[in-house]
Amino acid sequence: MSAELKQPVSGLDVAHVRAQFPILSREVNGKPLVYLDSAASAQKPEAVIEAVADVWRHSYANVHRGLHTLANEATEAFEASRGKMARFLGADHADQIVFTRGATEAINLVADSFGATLGEGDEIILSQMEHHSNIVPWHFLRERKGVVLKWAPVTDDGALDMDAFNALVTERTKLVAITHMSNVMGTISPIETIVQKAHAVGAAVLVDGSQGAVHMPVDVKALGCDFYVVTGHKLYGPNGAGALYAAGDWLDRLRPYQGGGEMIAEVREDGVVYADVPHKFEAGTPVIAEVIGLGAALDWMCGLDRIALMEHERQLMDRFEAGLAEFDGATIYGRTQDKGAITSFSLEGAHPHDLAQLMDKYGVAVRAGHHCAHPLMQRFGVPGTLRASFAAYNTESDVDAALEALRKAKSFLI
Ligand SMILES: Cc1ncc(COP(=O)(O)O)c(C=O)c1O
Missing domain, CATH: 3.90.1150.10 (Aspartate Aminotransferase, domain 1)
Known part of the structure; x- marks a missing residue:
């Protein structure tokens, strides 16, 4: 494929x-x-329904470890979806894409793995228009690590208040976690400006693209963000499949999110050697037909x-x-x-x-x-x-x- x-x-x-x-x-x-x-x-086009049904009917098997034809076919289609997602988002390499259950899991992954690098008093900037998926994982981190959450306000007409945002960014800022497009108001955040401001103090930027990637073409390199998350069911694809894009060598630098099969190179009684990225972040059997269906959804969207x-x-x-x-x-x-x-x-x-x-x-x-x-x-x-x-x-x-x-x-x- x-x-x-x-x-x-x-x-x-x-x-x-x-x-x-x-x-x-x-x-x-x-x-x-x-x-x-x-x-x-979003509702699903025939192309997605067919792609999922086709996996179940003709080429279903567990991915990555198999030595038989079905496993190879399923793995090839699964990995083809990774390539499609990389292209859809404008990423350089498929290895920069981690499949997750959705945007929620992708943000929890970053909150856990990137969050492990943070300590008490480090600051994370969120906006008032975030979905709970881009709030609650950071509250967990606040409870666990004592990081400080700071809130960028929105104006009466629903724009991000950029003066207020700029005033929140300090040497203590370690991350800005911000929606690309509000799921309530449709407001589009000025991501490039936010990234410039954040990077100037060495902070990373996570963009919640759950709505943004549906309604506008995305180029993660032009945005310059460190992390970008999407959720497949809003992209006309199946639910249960989403993705995290991570820029540069972030995935190499971060520790894995969950442990289990698929994410290891070797397990010994005295330790673990992790698999290479992105598999290091994909513990356990993934949703297989759904990820392949997501690839079909991206194909479908890119045909428009x-x-x-x-x-x-x-x-x-x-x-x-x-x-x-x-x-x-x-x-x-x-x-x-x-x-x-x-x-x-x-x-x-x-x-x-x-x-x-x-x-x-x-x-x-x-x-x-x-x-x-x-x-x-x-x-x-x-x-x-x-x-x-x-x-x-x-x-x-x-x-x-x-x-x-x-x-x-x-x-x-x-
Ligand atoms: C802006 C935004 N972020 C995150 C999510 C969470 O997506 P999911 O539940 O698919 O993980 C949604 C879903 O409504 C959303 O609109």
């Missing part, structure tokens, strides 16, 4: 894209499904014109936000100019959960709640918001159906 990613076709044929997602032709509550919850998890895709998603979001402006008492959280295609909002006098449940009656799937971002909810003084997120397969009629469902839901409640 080749590790070459597909070449994109110019422009975006949304009808063609949509037709590749079997789930989108089903009904929900007697209505055509309108899926605007892709920021939580990513710039046309960004424009398409952006137009859907603009249409939705223009529609929201017609509602009395609507507030949109996150109003930055160049944000990615996510709209968080509330309607005065109606609870987000009630609105989401009523919209579901009309076949419209949106998310309501804190979106795993308690500090951001606290920042805006709200318990939760409604969130509509836009993907390659969404259309203008999805947007219109969602606005109509919202209108009806509102009329029940207010």
Whole structure:
């Protein structure tokens, strides 16, 4: 199996894209499904479903250790996915990619392995718009090691407050852990600027690309970050598979995260010799079909014109936000100019959960709640918001159906 990613076709044929997602032709509550919850998890194209099924049907075996044909085929396809991920992120080598269960595990890996190099009083800068996955592992480290967490605030329109960020960076800063794109507001962080500032004091930068890598082409070398994490199920791939990219020789310098099979070269009664990177960080049997399916998802994404895709998603979001402006008492959280295609909002006098449940009656799937971002909810003084997120397969009629469902839901409640 080749590790070459597909070449994109110019422009975006949304009808063609949509037709590749079997789930989108089903009904929900007697209505055509309108899926605007892709920021939580994206639906899967046939190419991914087929790739996973093909592994289960024809070439499934455990990877890396086998001496038989199936094991070799599975290993080759698994390692081809590593090459695809490296290319997708713009990394130099496949060896810079560690497969994980998702972004959460990738961040826990860095918190554990990089965290082992930190001591009491060392400082880590986070932002107020982080997902809990990029907060809780650092709290663990604070509890274990006495590191200090410092919080970069967001402005009223949902941008990262760069003056405040700059003021937080000191000689004690050892790491900045920051989202590429907020899963609540779509805000895009100025990663290159953050990296420059952090590197100037010798601090490393981890970028949570769980949303960013879905909505914009990523070049980790241009960003200059030390670590970049992604999660496969938001990239139109299977859940249970994600990845960590580590720049330079970070993986060589860090100690392994978990111990077990696959990550060793030799185990003796008196010690262990670790396997080479990246296998040193991949203890135990990995998710095999899912990683291969993730490779198929990256192929599929790279077959799209990513710039046309960004424009398409952006137009859907603009249409939705223009529609929201017609509602009395609507507030949109996150109003930055160049944000990615996510709209968080509330309607005065109606609870987000009630609105989401009523919209579901009309076949419209949106998310309501804190979106795993308690500090951001606290920042805006709200318990939760409604969130509509836009993907390659969404259309203008999805947007219109969602606005109509919202209108009806509102009329029940207010
Ligand atoms: C910005 C961000 N970071 C991290 C995660 C965690 O991803 P996963 O649960 O797949 O590990 C999510 C998922 O919603 C996210 O949106």
